[in-house]
Amino acid sequence: MPISPFRKRGTEPETASGDVEEQTAAGGPERVILSRGLYAEWYVMRRLNEELERARRYERPLAVMLAEPMVIAGRPASAEALAAGATAAQASARGSDLIGWIAHDRILIIMPETDAVEASVATRRWRDEMWRRSQHAGGLKWRIAALEDASTYADPAQCVEAARERVLREAA
Amino acid sequence: MLRFGTLALAAATALLSGGLAAVEGSIAGASLAGASAVLALCALLSRDGKRPPAVEALLEKAAEQVETGRKLVIYERETGLFAHWYVTLRGQEECDRAGRYKRPLAIVVIEPTPQSDAWAVKEYVANWLAKHMRAADVAGYLGNGRCVAVLPETDAEAASIVIGRLQADVGDTDVACSVFPHDGTTFDQLYEAAAARIRGVAARVA
Numbered sequence: 113m114p115i116s117p118f119r120k121r122g123t124e125p126e127t128a129s130g131d132v133e134e135q136t137a138a139g140g141p142e143r144v145i146l147s148r149g150l151y152a153e154w155y156v157m158r159r160l161n162e163e164l165e166r167a168r169r170y171e172r173p174l175a176v177m178l179a180e181p182m183v184i185a186g187r188p189a190s191a192e193a194l195a196a197g198a199t200a201a202q203a204s205a206r207g208s209d210l211i212g213w214i215a216h217d218r219i220l221i222i223m224p225e226t227d228a229v230e231a232s233v234a235t236r237r238w239r240d241e242m243w244r245r246s247q248h249a250g251g252l253k254w255r256i257a258a259l260e261d262a263s264t265y266a267d268p269a270q271c272v273e274a275a276r277e278r279v280l281r282e283a284a
Numbered sequence: 285m286l287r288f289g290t291l292a293l294a295a296a297t298a299l300l301s302g303g304l305a306a307v308e309g310s311i312a313g314a315s316l317a318g319a320s321a322v323l324a325l326c327a328l329l330s331r332d333g334k335r336p337p338a339v340e341a342l343l344e345k346a347a348e349q350v351e352t353g354r355k356l357v358i359y360e361r362e363t364g365l366f367a368h369w370y371v372t373l374r375g376q377e378e379c380d381r382a383g384r385y386k387r388p389l390a391i392v393v394i395e396p397t398p399q400s401d402a403w404a405v406k407e408y409v410a411n412w413l414a415k416h417m418r419a420a421d422v423a424g425y426l427g428n429g430r431c432v433a434v435l436p437e438t439d440a441e442a443a444s445i446v447i448g449r450l451q452a453d454v455g456d457t458d459v460a461c462s463v464f465p466h467d468g469t470t471f472d473q474l475y476e477a478a479a480a481r482i483r484g485v486a487a488r489v490a
Binding site: 142144145154161162165166169170206207208224225 | 355373381384385387418420437
């Protein structure tokens, strides 16, 4: 299990106020792992690492989906359009899916216990939902592709890279 | 002038809170407040929106430190295990997942025995959990020497093996477990069931 650098410190008794103090400094506990309504990149990558190990250890299916905004004429997607994408992603998610931002404007969806068939069904559903919602928020289009058998990749970075390649291939 | 005054006040406040946090022994608090102070001072040094390269580098480092400080909030700083709020959040997530996909799940609650040196035992337990938990396990410290471990994909039999190993290695601990869905379907219910067993064990020993 990952362990924090605090572990290396002295052994004086802890105080409850210490936790509250740290959490207040960060603006409340849950806000630490969230960013613009979804999980922050550092947190979603950390969870992807956990899920990869878990899927391998217990031989469970794991799929990863990546949604990437289509950039037109080099213009970055507006904050409003990205927010609409995030809302659509949340609306389409199951309770156990983990959704977070990657590289500022891409959305990574970790889908535990999801095989290839379920992943393709989910991709269609997500694509429809994000298309429907984006029409009301700047018309941003999203390219979405799922990577089944995600646990075959050695680490989270490779897994995300493979998902990105899949997105680009399907777009082509 | 007003802008200068506001920034100076922000920098002074951040420096003061950084100092106070350092005195109280909070590394993350000091790091965050200190980095905030640097950010405010860098803003002071800016002229017409342009910053010298040294200030730019300092600003980048301070932003990095703020980010690092934020990430540490998921941990309980004394034991290095996860903080109470985080283990509760993950515990509930795991219960939902176990219910949805019909997977086994166990919760283990660990507490030093009343006769033991609680601080020393807490240290051993935290060390043991950090060393022996699997990547998918979530172990947190709840205060008063009590730790909790959420063990996904673990049934009652496997949990009893974990408990046996822990007690053999650490000793001087009361340990109890609860399993999904037999003892409850939410993290609170499972925790309550395990905590009630711990109280039962302590009462029997007394």
